[in-house]
Amino acid sequence: MEFAQGWDSHATLVDGRWVERRPRRPEVAEQLRRETRLMPWLAPRLPLPVPVPELVTDAPLVVRHALVPGAATESPTAEHGLGLARFLRALHDTSAAEALRHALPPAAATRSDRAAAIERFEADVLPLIPVAQHDSALAILHALRAAPADTVVHGDLGPEHVLTENGRLTGVIDFGDAHLGDAANDLAWPLFGAPAEFAAAFGTAYGVTDELRRRALLWHRLGPWYQVTYGLDIADPDVVRDGVAGVLARL
The missing domain is CATH 3.30.200.20 (Phosphorylase Kinase; domain 1)
Incomplete structure (x- = not known):
């Protein structure tokens, strides 16, 4: 099944x-x-x-x-925030050198993939945004092109990949996008996409710095850009339209 x-x-x-x-x-x-x-x-x-x-x-x-038990997180709590912070702290503190020896994609691959994605965003997504907002959009792309690539990251962290059961965290799934990248990438949803009490507990337990928070907001703002290109790839105008709306809402 x-x-x-x-x-x-x-x-x-x-x-x-x-x-x-x-x-x-x-x-x-x-x-x-x-x-x-x-x-x-x-x-x-x-x-x-x-x-x-x-x-x-x-x-x-x-x-x-x-099978990792649990279901996608629907109502994140402060306790969930504490648990996810401990998980990400352990992941991000993992030895990058050792992870590379166990097949983690290296920084060079991250920078190449990131540059290719940004070039596509400029070519295919930017023309769908009102011209008056191009400068704000380009500022996000420019800032993230120079983001670090020095930490073992999940790379696609959101509520659908954080599992809960009976009120407790039970696992994290879908590591297909794991790579050597920017720790702030994994902080985008916990800090800016989750409820305030979850975000506050998470930020304190993880030890989020002002710089990490600044970059996490940029990654959060970039998220809908991927939805737009996905919609273009599958030729689904509804997905494209929803993605563009998300891009504009987060600018």
Whole structure:
């Protein structure tokens, strides 16, 4: 039974306890293979359960991991904020050098991917924004082009990837975008997309500095840009329209 629809992978629940994933696109295959090398090393260093995929078959490529319990966070609390702060502090304090030896994409790849994404935003998203707001939009892109790439990050942290059950955090999933990047990227949703009591507890427990908070806000503002390009890729005008509305709301 396929139980999750993702842009990168088909995810199927097997025997009620295993998640099997298959790449939707050829370029995703190497990402899945990287996870089978990175996550067994990373998981014991983290204070919450995470997926630990293993290779099932190579052709066709299938990886499998035990189901992480819980459901996407719908009502984040201060207690959840404290727990997620401890999790991200452990993740961000992980040795970058060791993570690179376990298949984490390096800083050079991060900078290359980031530059390509920003170039596409300028070409495909900026023309959809009113000219009067181009300067504000370009300032975000310019600032994030120079963001650090020195920390082990999740890379796609939001409520859909932070799991809860019976009022407590139970795990964090979907490490396909993990890379050596900017710690502030992972702070965007906790600080600027979650309820105020969650954000306050998170910020204190994590030890958020003024500089991290400034960059986290920039990453938060950039989020809808990815939605616009995703909508363009799948030729869905509703997704594009909603993404543009998000871009404008966060400028």
